[in-house]
Amino acid sequence: MLPTHRRQGIMRRLVEQLLADAREHGEPLAALYASEAPIYGRFGFGLATHAAEVDVESARMSFRDDPGAEGSVRLVDAEEAFALFPPLYERLRKERPGMLSRSEHWWRRHRLADYEHWRRGASKRFNAVLEVDGEPAAYAIYRVKSDWSDGYGTGQVRVVETFATSAAATRGMWRFLFGVDFTTRVQSEVFDPGSPLFLLVTDPRALHLSVHDGVWLRLVDLEAALRARTYGTDDAVVLEVRDELCPWNAGRWRVGGEVERTRGDANLALDVRDLGSAYLGGFDFDELAAAGRVEELRAGAVARASALFRTPRPPFCPEVF
Numbered sequence: 001m002l003p004t005h006r007r008q009g010i011m012r013r014l015v016e017q018l019l020a021d022a023r024e025h026g027e028p029l030a031a032l033y034a035s036e037a038p039i040y041g042r043f044g045f046g047l048a049t050h051a052a053e054v055d056v057e058s059a060r061m062s063f064r065d066d067p068g069a070e071g072s073v074r075l076v077d078a079e080e081a082f083a084l085f086p087p088l089y090e091r092l093r094k095e096r097p098g099m100l101s102r103s104e105h106w107w108r109r110h111r112l113a114d115y116e117h118w119r120r121g122a123s124k125r126f127n128a129v130l131e132v133d134g135e136p137a138a139y140a141i142y143r144v145k146s147d148w149s150d151g152y153g154t155g156q157v158r159v160v161e162t163f164a165t166s167a168a169a170t171r172g173m174w175r176f177l178f179g180v181d182f183t184t185r186v187q188s189e190v191f192d193p194g195s196p197l198f199l200l201v202t203d204p205r206a207l208h209l210s211v212h213d214g215v216w217l218r219l220v221d222l223e224a225a226l227r228a229r230t231y232g233t234d235d236a237v238v239l240e241v242r243d244e245l246c247p248w249n250a251g252r253w254r255v256g257g258e259v260e261r262t263r264g265d266a267n268l269a270l271d272v273r274d275l276g277s278a279y280l281g282g283f284d285f286d287e288l289a290a291a292g293r294v295e296e297l298r299a300g301a302v303a304r305a306s307a308l309f310r311t312p313r314p315p316f317c318p319e320v321f
Contacts, residue, residue, distance in 0.1 A: 015043045019220055019246055028224035029279075031217045033320050040216050044245050046276030047283070049098050049315045051214030052193040056186040058157075058178045060206035063171055064199075070168055071132035073176045078112045081127035085112075085139050092163055097229075097280045098215060098315030111141070111161070121145060122158055130164070130172045138164035138173035144180060153182025161318050162188070167196045174200075194314045215317045217276040222249040225279065226259040232310045237301055240266035241275060256308050267301035270294040281311030 001010065022030055031048070034040050076084065086107055093099040102111065114125045122143035130138040140162035146155045157180050164170040174197055177186050193211060198204050219225045222241065236256030243249040249272055254262040268285070274293040277283045284306040288294040296302045 011039075012043070016245065019043075019218070022220045023246075023248075026221075026224075028221040028228060029217060029219050029276075031215050031317075034213065034216050037213050040218070041273055043218065044243060044272045044276070045216040045218040046273035046279075047213050048217035048277055048280045049214035049282045049317055050193045050211050052191040052209060052211045054186070054188050054191045054197075054210075055208040056178070057206045057208070058184055058186055060203050061174075061178045062202045063175070064202050066171075067168075069175065070172055071130050071137060073128050073130050073172070076127050076129055078108075078114075078127065081112055081129075081139070081141075082107055084129050084136050085127070085141075088136050088139060088165065089163055092165065096313060096316060097311050098282075098317040100317065100319055119143065122156075125160065128173070128176060130169055130176070132169065132172075137166065137169035138162065140173050140177060142177065144183060146182065148182075153184070155180075155183040155185075157183050157186040159186060159188035159191075161190060167200060170196055171200050190318050190320065192316045192318070194316055214282075215280075215315075217279055219243075219249060219272055219276055219279065220246065222246075222253065222272070222275075223259060223261075226253065226255055229279065231256055231308050233304075233307050235304050235308055237267045237305045237308060238262055238264050239275065239305075240269040240297070241272055242270070243272040246272070255305075265298070267298045268294055268296060268305055278305075278309050280315035281309060282315050284310055 018030065032040070086102065089102065093101065112127070122145040124143070126142055126144070128140045128142070129136050141160040143158045143160070144155055145158060146153070148154060157177050159177065162173055164173050198207065198209065201207065234257065236254055239253050239255055241250055241253060252262050252264065252266050254260050254264065270288065270293060274288055278285060278288060285294055285302045286306050289296060289302045294302065
């Protein structure tokens with residue numbers, strides 16, 4: 001925004017148009033990573049996922065009850081990576097809220113592409129696959145930033161992304177990354193906050209794990225969005241939802257089993273942005289209540305809603321958009 005045009009309501013009009021267009025095209029929700037965290041709450045976006053980073057001291061890394069290396073790691077070119085990585089990713093995506101489907105174009109032109117301006121002084125991309133009994137169990141896409149000090153290699157491994165199908169495969173892939181020659185640190189700016197790595201290592205402090213806001217989510221068509229997700233119990237609660245910007249969402253909604261408008265007494269009252277925080281399972285209703293973001297109108301409703309919306313694993317979105 002030009003400095004001469006700030007504080008004139010232009011962004012609000014843009015967001016209102018965005019939400020109207022999304023509704024017209026049948027899009028039930030909008031989601032984004034925020035350039036500035038305070039911007040989007042006033043437009044009904046709620047913090048829906050955590051994001052995390054690690055900056056690991058490789059020399060301090062060892063694994064608890066380590067059985068030793070399992071399987072083998074090999075480097076593959078972009079073509080073989082395209083054959084091996086998408087099926088593994090898709091298998092994990094179906095089990096994890098927040099992960100987006102990827103088209104062939106996305107894989108080839110974004111995730112596996114290696115544009116010079118993306119390198120930031122580091123090497124070309126490397127693609128590594130961990131195979132156990134001949135089958136892919138994990139992969140990593142990374143770069144190496146070389147550096148030297150007093151005659152010793154002090155480079156960095158910069159992880160673009162890594163996924164694994166089990167804790168053992170997670171350990172095996174990170175073992176490889178910790179062992180890249182002439183490097184002393186492994187960095188990942190998009191680290192899964194639900195990764196078992198924190199509990200696999202003997203010194204989790206050396207991971208230098210930091211957590212911050214991830215995806216912000218806005219329910220555009222509340223009814224369609226609530227019908228599109230699954231629920232953890234057969235119970236039902238009635239939510240009194242406030243939504244100033246999208247008034248078609250406001251009112252009482254019975255959630256659980258069938259999703260429908262109702263005239264029945266509400267069990268909980270909350271703003272649409274706080275329902276957005278609960279939608280993917282990133283925050284449960286107990287956490288929202290503890291922060292004063294939801295009002296319990298009937299005893300026990302907070303616990304029932306938490307059980308209803310709970311997901312087996314926390315949501316994670318490895319795409320920054």
